Amino acid sequence: MARGGGLSIDSDPTGSFLLHNPVVLNSFPEDNNPKWKLAHMDGSVGTKRSSPGSSIPFQVNLNCAHDSHRSSSPSDDKRAIIDEMDFFADKKIKDDQVVSASASADATDKHDSASTPLLGFKVNTGLNLLTTNTSSDQSMVDDDLSTSLEDRRAKTELAVLQAELERMKVENHQLRGMLEELNANYSALHMHFATVMQEQKGGPEEKKQTGNGGALVPRQFMDLGLATNADIDEASISSSEGRSHDQSGSPGNNAELVSKEFGKRKNGINDEGLVFDQDKKEYGRGVEREESPTSQDQAFAANKTPRFSPPKNIDQTEATMRKARVSVRARSEAPMITDGCQWRKYGQKMAKGNPCPRAYYRCTMAAGCPVRKQVQRCAEDRTILITTYEGNHSHPLPPAAMAMAQTTSSAARMLLSGSMSSTDGLMNANFLTRTLLPCSSSMATISASAPFPTVTLDLTQSPNPLQFPRSPGQFQIPFPGIPQNFVNSPASLLPQIFGQALYNQSKFSGVQMSQNADPSQLGNQSQQTPQQLADSFSAATATIAADPNLAAALAAAITSIFGGAQPNTSGNNVNLTGTNSSNGNITTSNSNSNGSNKISNSNFSGN
DNA sequence: CGGCTTTGACCAGCGC
DNA sequence: GCGCTGGTCAAAGCCG
Numbered sequence: 001m002a003r004g005g006g007l008s009i010d011s012d013p014t015g016s017f018l019l020h021n022p023v024v025l026n027s028f029p030e031d032n033n034p035k036w037k038l039a040h041m042d043g044s045v046g047t048k049r050s051s052p053g054s055s056i057p058f059q060v061n062l063n064c065a066h067d068s069h070r071s072s073s074p075s076d077d078k079r080a081i082i083d084e085m086d087f088f089a090d091k092k093i094k095d096d097q098v099v100s101a102s103a104s105a106d107a108t109d110k111h112d113s114a115s116t117p118l119l120g121f122k123v124n125t126g127l128n129l130l131t132t133n134t135s136s137d138q139s140m141v142d143d144d145l146s147t148s149l150e151d152r153r154a155k156t157e158l159a160v161l162q163a164e165l166e167r168m169k170v171e172n173h174q175l176r177g178m179l180e181e182l183n184a185n186y187s188a189l190h191m192h193f194a195t196v197m198q199e200q201k202g203g204p205e206e207k208k209q210t211g212n213g214g215a216l217v218p219r220q221f222m223d224l225g226l227a228t229n230a231d232i233d234e235a236s237i238s239s240s241e242g243r244s245h246d247q248s249g250s251p252g253n254n255a256e257l258v259s260k261e262f263g264k265r266k267n268g269i270n271d272e273g274l275v276f277d278q279d280k281k282e283y284g285r286g287v288e289r290e291e292s293p294t295s296q297d298q299a300f301a302a303n304k305t306p307r308f309s310p311p312k313n314i315d316q317t318e319a320t321m322r323k324a325r326v327s328v329r330a331r332s333e334a335p336m337i338t339d340g341c342q343w344r345k346y347g348q349k350m351a352k353g354n355p356c357p358r359a360y361y362r363c364t365m366a367a368g369c370p371v372r373k374q375v376q377r378c379a380e381d382r383t384i385l386i387t388t389y390e391g392n393h394s395h396p397l398p399p400a401a402m403a404m405a406q407t408t409s410s411a412a413r414m415l416l417s418g419s420m421s422s423t424d425g426l427m428n429a430n431f432l433t434r435t436l437l438p439c440s441s442s443m444a445t446i447s448a449s450a451p452f453p454t455v456t457l458d459l460t461q462s463p464n465p466l467q468f469p470r471s472p473g474q475f476q477i478p479f480p481g482i483p484q485n486f487v488n489s490p491a492s493l494l495p496q497i498f499g500q501a502l503y504n505q506s507k508f509s510g511v512q513m514s515q516n517a518d519p520s521q522l523g524n525q526s527q528q529t530p531q532q533l534a535d536s537f538s539a540a541t542a543t544i545a546a547d548p549n550l551a552a553a554l555a556a557a558i559t560s561i562f563g564g565a566q567p568n569t570s571g572n573n574v575n576l577t578g579t580n581s582s583n584g585n586i587t588t589s590n591s592n593s594n595g596s597n598k599i600s601n602s603n604f605s606g607n
Numbered sequence: 608c609g610g611c612t613t614t615g616a617c618c619a620g621c622g623c
Numbered sequence: 624g625c626g627c628t629g630g631t632c633a634a635a636g637c638c639g
Contacts, residue, residue, distance in 0.1 A: 344610085344611065344612090345611075345612060345613085346612090346630095346631070346632080346633095347613095347614085347630070347631060347632080348612090348613075348614075349628090349629070349630070349631095351628085351629075352627085352628060352629085358629090358630095360630070360631075364610095364611095374630095
C-alpha cells in the first residue's frame with residue numbers, strides 16, 4: 001500500500017475523476033494509456049481520432065454523442081474533425097465544404113492534414129468568433145497566407161480549448177453537485193439506519209454502530225451489507241493489535257472467530273452451522289449448510305424474505321460468503337491481476353485437469369485477514385488468468401484494492417442472497433442475468449453445481465449477445481463493455497472499473513430481489529436491515545451506473561469519496577495501480593516454479 | 608535479517 | 624479402507 005506508484009489514475013481531491021481527464025488529454029497521444037482506455041470503457045468518451053499532431057483531442061465527451069467515430073480510420077479523419085468542432089459550432093457543417101477545405105490542405109504536413117485545413121475552415125465559418133483576436137488574425141492574412149493559417153489554427157485551437165475547458169468546468173460542477181448530493185443522501189440514510197438500529201436494539205449492536213469513535217462515518221460500500229460484522233472485525237483487529245498474532249490457532253481468523261461469536265450472541269445459532277474453521281476446510285459446505293434445519297431456515301419458513309429478517313441473516317450471509325467464491329477470468333500475461341491488495345503465496349499445487357499449477361495466496365495487508373485467492377491459468381487458453389477470491393477483508397483497504405474487494409463481496413453477496421431466497425440456483429442465475437444484463441458485454445457465470453457457490457466473472461469474452469452458456473447449469477451475464485485490449489493490458493484497471501460496475505449493479509439487483517420477494521417489506525422502513533438500506537441507496541447508484549455517460553465518472557468518484565471514509569485512505573484520491581506499481585502486489589516469479597507437489601514435470605511458466 | 612517463495616509433507620473430504 | 628484430490632502447513636532457501 002505504501003508502495004504505490006507506477007501507473008495510476010488520480011481523481012482530484014474532490015473526486016471529480018473523469019472530468020479531471022481533460023486536463024491530461026494531450027499527454028497521451030497513444031491509446032495504450034490506461035486513462036484513455038478507462039475513458040473508453042464506459043462509452044463516455046466520444047473520440048480518439050485526433051491525429052497525433054493535433055492538440056485538440058476531445059476524448060472526454062460525457063454526452064457520448066460521438067461514439068460512432070471511435071473506430072474511425074484515418075480516412076475518416078475529416079469527418080471526425082468536423083465532429084470535434086461540433087462541440088461548439090452549430091450542428092453539421094456541410095460535408096462538401098469540408099471536402100473542399102480538406103482537399104486544399106492535402107499538401108500540408110501529414111499530421112496536420114486533417115486538422116489544419118479544417119480548423120482554418122472552421123474559423124471562416126464562424127468559430128473564430130469565439131476568439132478575441134479575430135481582427136489580428138485577419139491582418140495576418142494579408143501578410144502571409146500560410147502564417148495566417150497557422151496562427152488561425154493555433155488561435156482556434158486555443159479558443160476551442162478554452163471553450164471546452166469552460167464546458168468541462170460546468171460539467172465538473174454538475175457532477176460535483178451530484179456527488180455531494182449522493183454523499184449527503186448516503187450519510188442521511190446511514191444516520192437513519194443507525195437510529196433505527198438503536199431503536200430496535202441496544203447494547204452491543206448500538207455500540208457497534210457507533211463504535212468507530214462514536215461518530216457515524218459513512219462506510220465504504222463494501223461494508224454496507226455487512227456493516228455489523230465488519231465493525232466487529234475491525235474492532236477485533238484493533239483490540240488484538242497489542243498482542244502478537246497467534247498463528248498456532250486458526251491462522252488468520254480473528255475475524256471469523258469474532259464473527260462466530262457475534263453470530264452466536266445475536267442468533268443463538270449453532271456453531272455447527274456457522275463456525276468458520278480453517279482447519280476444517282471452511283469452504284466445503286457452503287451450500288449444504290444453507291439447507292440444514294437451523295434457526296435460519298425456520299426464520300425463512302416464517303418469513304419469506306430472509307434477506308430482510310435482520311441481523312441473523314446478515315450473519316449467515318457473512319458466514320456463507322466466506323465459502324462463496326468469486327472467480328475472475330481475464331486475459332493477462334502477468335502472473336497475477338492487480339487488485340491492489342498485498343498477497344503472500346502459501347502454496348502451489350497441480351490441479352486435476354489442468355497442466356498449469358494453481359497458486360494459493362492469502363491477503364497479508366492485515367494479520368488475520370481471511371481473504372485468500374487462487375490463481376491459475378486456464379488449461380484451454382493459457383493467456384487467460386483465473387483468479388478466485390474467497391472471503392472478505394477484515395481491514396481497511398486502499399482505494400486500489402477496494403474495487404476488487406467490492407466486486408468479490410458484492411458478487412458473493414449477490415449470489416448468496418439469491419440462494420438464501422430460493423433453493424433454486426437457477427433463480428439466482430436468472431435473476432442475476434436479468435439485473436445485470438442491461439449494459440453488458442463481458443460475462444459472468446454462476447456455477448450452482450460447484451462445491452461452493454461461485455460467481456465467475458468472465459472478462460475474456462468479446463461482446464456477443466448470442467453466446468451460450470459454457471456448460472449446462474451455468475449462466476452468463478455480460479458486463480459493461482470492457483475492451484479486449486483493456487483486459488489484456490498488464491496494467492489493467494479492470495478491478496476498479498469492473499468492480500464498481502458490478503458492485504453497483506449487484507446492489508441494484510439486491511433491491512430488485514427484495515421487491516420480488518416481498519414488496520410489503522419495502523414499506524416498512526423500520527424493519528430494514530443494513531442490507532436493505534444499502535440496497536436502497538445503491539439502487540440510485542446503480543441507476544446512475546446504467547448511464548454510460550456518467551457511470552465511470554461517478555463510479556470512480558463515489559468510490560473515492562466513500563473510500564475516503566476508510567481510515568487508511570487519505571483524502572479522496574483514487575489510485576488505480578497498474579501491474580507494476582504497487583500496493584505491494586506480489587510479482588511472483590512463478591516462471592521458475594515447476595509448482596507441483598506430486599507432479600513435477602510441468603514447465604508451465606505461469607502461476 | 609525479515610519477508611517471501613518454494614516445495615515436500617500432511618490432512619480432510621470424497622468416491623469407489 | 625484405499626486412493627485421489629484439494630487445500631494448507633512449514634522448513635528450507637532466496638533475496639533485497
